[in-house]
Amino acid sequence: MSASPALAGASDGRVYAFSRGLAGSLQTATMAPDGAVTGWTGLGGRLITSPAAVSAAPGSAEVYAAGTDHAVWRDAMSGGRWSGWTRLGGATYSAPAAAWIPGSNSTHLFARGTDNALWENTGSAGAFGGWQKLGGVLIDGPAAAGAPAPGMDVAVRGTDTAVWTASYRSGRWSGFTRAWAAAAPAAPASRLLGTDWTRIPVGAKVVALTFDAGSNAAGLPSIESTLQAKGVRATFFLTGNWVRGFPAQANMIVQDGHLVGNHSMSHLSFTGLSDAQVTAQVQGAQQAILRANGADSRPLFRFPNGDVNNRVLADVNRSGYVAVRWTVDSLGWKGTSGGQTIQAVVNRVLAAAQPGEIVLMHLGSNPKDGTTLDAAALPTIIDGLRARGYGFVTLDALTG
Amino acid sequence: MSSLQSSSYRKTSILAACVVAGAFGVGVMPAASGTALAAVTPNQAARSAVALAIDPAGTGYAFFRGGDDAVYLRTVPAARTVPCGSAR
Numbered sequence: 001m002s003a004s005p006a007l008a009g010a011s012d013g014r015v016y017a018f019s020r021g022l023a024g025s026l027q028t029a030t031m032a033p034d035g036a037v038t039g040w041t042g043l044g045g046r047l048i049t050s051p052a053a054v055s056a057a058p059g060s061a062e063v064y065a066a067g068t069d070h071a072v073w074r075d076a077m078s079g080g081r082w083s084g085w086t087r088l089g090g091a092t093y094s095a096p097a098a099a100w101i102p103g104s105n106s107t108h109l110f111a112r113g114t115d116n117a118l119w120e121n122t123g124s125a126g127a128f129g130g131w132q133k134l135g136g137v138l139i140d141g142p143a144a145a146g147a148p149a150p151g152m153d154v155a156v157r158g159t160d161t162a163v164w165t166a167s168y169r170s171g172r173w174s175g176f177t178r179a180w181a182a183a184a185p186a187a188p189a190s191r192l193l194g195t196d197w198t199r200i201p202v203g204a205k206v207v208a209l210t211f212d213a214g215s216n217a218a219g220l221p222s223i224e225s226t227l228q229a230k231g232v233r234a235t236f237f238l239t240g241n242w243v244r245g246f247p248a249q250a251n252m253i254v255q256d257g258h259l260v261g262n263h264s265m266s267h268l269s270f271t272g273l274s275d276a277q278v279t280a281q282v283q284g285a286q287q288a289i290l291r292a293n294g295a296d297s298r299p300l301f302r303f304p305n306g307d308v309n310n311r312v313l314a315d316v317n318r319s320g321y322v323a324v325r326w327t328v329d330s331l332g333w334k335g336t337s338g339g340q341t342i343q344a345v346v347n348r349v350l351a352a353a354q355p356g357e358i359v360l361m362h363l364g365s366n367p368k369d370g371t372t373l374d375a376a377a378l379p380t381i382i383d384g385l386r387a388r389g390y391g392f393v394t395l396d397a398l399t400g
Numbered sequence: 401m402s403s404l405q406s407s408s409y410r411k412t413s414i415l416a417a418c419v420v421a422g423a424f425g426v427g428v429m430p431a432a433s434g435t436a437l438a439a440v441t442p443n444q445a446a447r448s449a450v451a452l453a454i455d456p457a458g459t460g461y462a463f464f465r466g467g468d469d470a471v472y473l474r475t476v477p478a479a480r481t482v483p484c485g486s487a488r
Contacts, residue, residue: 095449097452142449143450143452145460147454147460148456153452153476162445163446163450163462163464165460165462180474181443182443182446186467294448295447296445296447
């Protein structure tokens with residue numbers, strides 16, 4: 001499976017489970033009241049998010065997810081027969097949520113719109129009234145659940161990373177209330193400061209694949225597909241400008257379970273910047289990434305162009321970040337116009353294989369020739385490292 | 401991702417959280433260990449989207465991934481009346 005599952009409990013005791021498979025299609029399984037679980041069955045579709053599901057009546061279930069067109073889609077089952085996917089419109093990069101108010105015949109859908117606000121669409125028997133804006137500024141997908149009274153609650157994460165909730169009772173919504181103020185993450189361990197790390201200091205045969213994003217996203221679909229197919233999690237260093245330019249892709253990286261680090265706001269070489277400018281670059285990117293896909297990029301930072309000295313390293317550390325360089329640069333970013341080939345990229349990475357190796361690759365294409373050599377080389381790199389006995393980690397193996 | 405703890409431990413923690421809950425629940429608990437309630441950061445920040453469930457009494461349960469990648473559960477009491485337009 002390639003995304004978080006969704007469950008819907010029916011009043012007859014059945015539990016319906018849904019998850020996105022490796023190829024992006026929806027899979028479902030059912031648990032009977034006696035605990036017997038069916039195998040997974042494919043329901044088709046091409047999903048970009050986790051699903052949401054409800055069951056409003058015995059023997060029925062409804063499931064919702066965003067498709068590759070970023071619209072929300074619906075499939076429903078009654079009497080063991082699935083209706084097939086129907087498009088409900090809207091535009092989202094995040095997983096939707098669904099709630100059914102006990103005793104009602106309405107399903108309430110919620111989604112974080114591409115404007116980052118919360119939207120609702122209410123339907124009955126598959127007929128939906130259209131999306132209505134509820135407002136707010138969300139950093140990732142909402143959650144929703146039916147409640148006694150009757151009513152329902154929604155929970156979202158706001159730009160302060162806190163969880164906010166709102167309730168629907170007697171036909172009207174409350175405002176949002178912050179459920180609790182989120183504590184700041186712990187500062188990095190002092191042993192991690194003052195160094196631009198070039199490998200993870202471990203003896204185990206593990207490698208961290210890292211991808212920098214600063215130009216475009218041309219290689220990302222292939223890279224994501226390869227990582228999913230081979231069951232590898234990676235670390236992506238994103239710039240603030242990149243997540244603003246490619247919000248769908250920025251959300252895809254998080255929803256596929258990868259780790260996100262900070263690569264500055266606009267990819268300037270840091271040694272030419274003042275301390276204040278360095279801090280603005282780091283914190284600006286942190287906020288941009290958080291608002292784009294809900295990821296807290298702390299504590300991972302990579303200097304643009306690898307340009308570092310002790311002063312800017314200290315600046316970055318003071319902002320709560322550990323600087324991470326690389327063991328080997330694949331040089332795929334140079335493209336064929338720079339004399340590189342897929343095989344040369346593979347050979348360079350495999351030749352540098354060592355415990356704790358950090359591999360630098362890029363998401364974007366070479367601006368001159370349009371090639372994405374890192375994406376093309378990735379399957380062979382993963383296979384080659386595995387053949388040499390290496391496993392894969394993300395950079396939290398460094399920061400703990 | 402860490403799995404949740406045994407149901408008995410979870411239930412105990414939820415009840416304890418309800419007892420001490422104030423305006424909002426305080427039932428933060430780590431999910432990585434099934435044997436002891438480890439010291440955790442108060443008001444653990446969620447590093448993932450939240451999953452929400454509500455029991456028949458109206459108490460909400462928010463599940464999320466914490467800073468250490470463990471799954472956390474926090475209670476969210478029911479029956480709030482908040483004016484529309486609260487600042488966010």
